[in-house]
Amino acid sequence: xxxxxxxxxxxxxxGVSEAFKADKSDLxxxxxxGAYRTEELKPYVLDVVKKAEKALLDKGENKEYLxxxxxxxFRSATAELLLGPTHPAIKEKRIATLQSLSGTGSLRxxxxxxxxxxxGTAVYLSNPTWGNHKNILSDSGVEWKNYRYFDxxxxxxxxxxxxxxxxxxxxxxxxxxxxxxxxxxxxxxxEEQWAKIADLCIEKNHLPFFDVAYQGFASGSLDEDAYAPxxxxxxxxxxxxxxxxxxxxxxxxxxVGALNFVLSDSNSxxxxxxxxxxxxxxxxxxxxxxxxxxxAEVVGQPDLFDEWRxxxxxxxxxxxxxRQKLYDELVKLNGDKDWSFITNQIGMFSFxxxxxxxxxxxxxxxxxxxxxxxRISMAGLNNAKTEYLAKAIDDSFRx
Ligand code: LMR
Numbered sequence: 001x002x003x004x005x006x007x008x009x010x011x012x013x014x015g016v017s018e019a020f021k022a023d024k025s026d027l028x029x030x031x032x033x034g035a036y037r038t039e040e041l042k043p044y045v046l047d048v049v050k051k052a053e054k055a056l057l058d059k060g061e062n063k064e065y066l067x068x069x070x071x072x073x074f075r076s077a078t079a080e081l082l083l084g085p086t087h088p089a090i091k092e093k094r095i096a097t098l099q100s101l102s103g104t105g106s107l108r109x110x111x112x113x114x115x116x117x118x119x120g121t122a123v124y125l126s127n128p129t130w131g132n133h134k135n136i137l138s139d140s141g142v143e144w145k146n147y148r149y150f151d152x153x154x155x156x157x158x159x160x161x162x163x164x165x166x167x168x169x170x171x172x173x174x175x176x177x178x179x180x181x182x183x184x185x186x187x188x189x190x191e192e193q194w195a196k197i198a199d200l201c202i203e204k205n206h207l208p209f210f211d212v213a214y215q216g217f218a219s220g221s222l223d224e225d226a227y228a229p230x231x232x233x234x235x236x237x238x239x240x241x242x243x244x245x246x247x248x249x250x251x252x253x254x255x256v257g258a259l260n261f262v263l264s265d266s267n268s269x270x271x272x273x274x275x276x277x278x279x280x281x282x283x284x285x286x287x288x289x290x291x292x293x294x295x296a297e298v299v300g301q302p303d304l305f306d307e308w309r310x311x312x313x314x315x316x317x318x319x320x321x322x323r324q325k326l327y328d329e330l331v332k333l334n335g336d337k338d339w340s341f342i343t344n345q346i347g348m349f350s351f352x353x354x355x356x357x358x359x360x361x362x363x364x365x366x367x368x369x370x371x372x373x374x375r376i377s378m379a380g381l382n383n384a385k386t387e388y389l390a391k392a393i394d395d396s397f398r399x
Contacts, residue, residue: 012131012371020369028367029385031376034183034348035252036315039382044315046250048308052297061293066286068277070099070258074292077300078243078258082212082226089233093266096273098280099287102257103213103244104132109259110209110240111140112279113272114174123174123209124166126150128373130183130211133176145169150185155341155353157187163200171204179212179241180225181347184375188346194228198235208232210241216248218347220316222309229262238263245295247348247379248312254291315379319348322381326350329390337397348379358396366392 010018016032029041038044069075075097079090089095100106114121123142125133126149137144147169148161166175177197182188189197201208210229216222229241238261245256259276263269280286298304323343330339342350354362354374362368368389370376381389 016369016371023367025367029369029389031368031370031380034247034377034379036247036250036379041382044250046311048298048304048311049249049294052294052304055297056293063289066289068281068286069273070287071289071292071296073300074099074296075258077296079260081222081299082241082243082260083230089262094263094269096261096269096276098259098276099292100257100259101255101284101287102246103211103242104136105255106242106257106259107136107211108140109276109280109283110242111136111142112283113276115141116279117275121172121174123176124169125176128184152353157189159193163196166200169206172206174207174209175201176209176211177228179210179215179228181214181218183213184349184373185351186345186347186349194231198232198237201237202235208237208239210239212241213244214247214347216312217316220313233262249295249298251291251294255288256291256295319378322383322386323378325383325386326390329387330394333390333394348377350376350378352376352393354396358399361396361399362392368392
């Protein structure tokens with residue numbers, strides 16, 4: 001029965017961590033998965049998370065099931081974080097928010113909703129995009145297509161190509177957009193470009209589906225990083241938005257996130273909520289409670305919230321510092337090459353333009369682990385290792 005099941009390849013991102021663990025070299029550096037590390041290259045549990053956990057323990061929280069849609073205090077806090085606390089969609093109850101299993105689980109719930117209620121609608125993904133977007137949609141039975149995004153010539157955004165592809169998509173398509181800090185390229189549209197993308201969505205009646213995985217983590221400002229979804233709402237569009245607390249609260253393993261449908265009337269929001277609950281019940285019944293309580297405690301309480309913002313700015317700042325340092329080291333090694341893409345890209349990642357063969361050189365010769373598409377996680381780099389990494393990159397480009 002099971003003999004015909006073929007061996008699956010390792011996951012392109014999480015598989016890199018497995019290979020890293022198996023490497024015995026002292027030089028090894030894991031820049032594969034997007035997970036924040038301290039200057040000592042250790043995982044980081046935020047102080048606000050520790051404080052929230054202590055408060056929860058003191059309160060003696062129980063382990064009962066949550067409702068299918070999740071923890072009420074978390075749901076209101078997360079919607080307010082996404083839209084801003086005074087957003088009319090919240091006041092008018094035009095938003096259906098379900099706590100779900102971090103970014104992936106929330107996207108998956110959204111994809112299941114699309115498969116059931118918008119059948120035959122294709123989702124358009126940027127090329128490239130986070131690899132799991134394709135898995136999630138394919139496994140949910142949703143067709144996906146690409147729109148142009150990255151221009152290897154300029155190592156920047158192929159905005160004309162993107163607009164052309166979104167324009168030629170059939171009316172009523174779904175356009176997946178990265179809320180901020182595009183993964184894997186670190187290249188975001190400017191405000192003027194967002195305006196043109198929104199114009200096109202209005203003209204074509206496309207439904208924007210935002211993947212918001214880095215709010216507060218890209219720029220250090222929660223409001224700045226939520227610019228795009230808020231702007232699209234201001235323009236009168238309905239949106240779907242998935243949120244993750246893996247990076248900004250460092251709750252990777254707790255799987256905390258949410259799926260939001262921000263619609264034009266409360267009646268639709270109520271009906272959509274009832275159906276999304278049915279889908280969630282069959283997928284995982286109800287979401288895990290511990291991480292949601294931590295997030296609700298931090299996001300929903302002014303003292304902890306302010307402290308969180310400071311810690312987040314600390315993380316975002318550390319990433320910006322190593323980014324700059326890496327750039328400086330690369331310029332020292334090869335001043336003829338234009339390395340400005342490194343400092344132009346934002347967020348957790350840098351898309352280096354290294355080819356798969358050059359990536360292999362990075363790993364085999366220099367013990368630097370990264371994804372095959374040439375992406376490196378800046379969050380996994382420290383100051384001390386920037387010179388080593390720059391030498392490895394320079395050597396690999398010359399290969
Ligand atoms: C990444 O892109 O490295 C992260 O979002 C982690 C993941 O689940 O792939």
